[in-house]
Amino acid sequence: MAKNHIELQSDTQTRPTPAMREAMASAEVGDEQGFNDPTVNALVERVAELFGMERAVFLPSGTMCNQISAAVHCGPGDEIIAERSAHIVGVEAGGASVLARAAPHPIDGTRGVFSAEQAEAAIRFPSRYAPRSRMISIEQTANLVGGTIWPLENIRAIVNVAGKHGLKMHMDGARVLNAVIATGVSAKDYAKGFDSVWVDLSKGLGCPIGAVLAGSDDFIEQAWRWKQRIGGSMRQAGIVAAAGVYALDHHVERLAEDHANAKHLANRLSTVNGLGVEPDHVDTNIVIIDVSGSRADAPTWSKRLGDEGVRLSPIGLNTLRALTHLDVTSEEVEQAADIFARLAEGELAAA
Numbered sequence: 001m002a003k004n005h006i007e008l009q010s011d012t013q014t015r016p017t018p019a020m021r022e023a024m025a026s027a028e029v030g031d032e033q034g035f036n037d038p039t040v041n042a043l044v045e046r047v048a049e050l051f052g053m054e055r056a057v058f059l060p061s062g063t064m065c066n067q068i069s070a071a072v073h074c075g076p077g078d079e080i081i082a083e084r085s086a087h088i089v090g091v092e093a094g095g096a097s098v099l100a101r102a103a104p105h106p107i108d109g110t111r112g113v114f115s116a117e118q119a120e121a122a123i124r125f126p127s128r129y130a131p132r133s134r135m136i137s138i139e140q141t142a143n144l145v146g147g148t149i150w151p152l153e154n155i156r157a158i159v160n161v162a163g164k165h166g167l168k169m170h171m172d173g174a175r176v177l178n179a180v181i182a183t184g185v186s187a188k189d190y191a192k193g194f195d196s197v198w199v200d201l202s203k204g205l206g207c208p209i210g211a212v213l214a215g216s217d218d219f220i221e222q223a224w225r226w227k228q229r230i231g232g233s234m235r236q237a238g239i240v241a242a243a244g245v246y247a248l249d250h251h252v253e254r255l256a257e258d259h260a261n262a263k264h265l266a267n268r269l270s271t272v273n274g275l276g277v278e279p280d281h282v283d284t285n286i287v288i289i290d291v292s293g294s295r296a297d298a299p300t301w302s303k304r305l306g307d308e309g310v311r312l313s314p315i316g317l318n319t320l321r322a323l324t325h326l327d328v329t330s331e332e333v334e335q336a337a338d339i340f341a342r343l344a345e346g347e348l349a350a351a
């Protein structure tokens with residue numbers, strides 16, 4: 001699968017490796033919705049164990065994990081407390097208000113992370129006038145603000161606040177394993193006290209499709225009803241689940257390489273005139289690049305970098321986001337930094 005560009009747009013852009021494809025091709029399969037697919041069963045057991053939860057369910061996407069969790073935890077008119085930049089707030093086409101019929105209650109954290117005090121302040125005083133606060137969602141790692149890791153003490157304090165007020169705790173763990181590898185804190189420790197938690201297989205883990213949602217027996221039972229209801233039940237899904245099992249065996253420890261590559265990219269770009277990059281804020285595999293000090297806006301940078309063979313997207317008028325992953329080598333990171341520097345010193349130079 002030759003590619004002729006440097007792919008920094010997203011960790012979703014990876015292609016399954018030959019070994020992963022082999023694992024998929026030779027997977028034992030059955031009927032997933034009848035619980036008769038041995039490979040899906042192995043995957044969900046593995047992820048339940050990873051998070052220290054009773055059970056898990058295989059779903060086609062992380063978005064569906066968030067949506068089903070909201071639908072199980074919340075009723076019509078309820079509120080979901082989440083950080084303003086969170087995927088469940090701004091990247092799921094308002095799904096929570098359609099399926100769960102719950103409203104997001106966005107709060108402003110620092111690089112995607114809010115405190116227990118902020119969470120508590122956002123909980124409505126129970127009253128027939130107010131929406132009912134029902135669920136707190138945290139995103140580990142916080143994606144759109146640069147892959148920030150939520151510190152364990154911070155998470156624990158929020159879990160306590162939720163317990164005190166009878167709210168459900170949900171973790172959007174799309175990249176939770178990046179946090180695990182960066183900190184050495186286990187997924188089980190991060191997930192302690194949560195009512196629902198999931199991991200995406202199609203981000204840093206390099207699978208083509210899929211996510212796994214974990215929780216109590218009762219939660220997963222209800223999640224299955226939603227999965228059925230919205231058309232997420234599958235058949236011989238072991239073909240795809242095999243990629244997940246393979247990735248959990250082979251693509252977790254290596255996330256450290258992505259983190260080192262992201263840090264290196266940030267360090268190099270931070271020395272380029274006209275680019276604003278803060279290496280100290282690069283916790284994992286995501287680098288935020290502010291181009292407001294240069295002559296061009298982010299879409300122009302994206303276009304010109306694309307012409308030079310570096311693919312990455314603007315996430316704001318003056319902001320680019322670069323992600324490292326399985327399909328970006330340290331040499332490519334070096335080349336990308338050279339191209340950035342060349343453009344910044346030349347045609348896109350600081351005014």
Ligand SMILES: *Cc1c(COP(=O)(O)O)cnc(C)c1O
Binds near residue numbers: 139174202
């Ligand atoms: C990608 C992502 C999702 C959604 O996952 P999909 O598999 O793309 O549906 C949710 N939350 C975060 C933080 C993500 O990065």
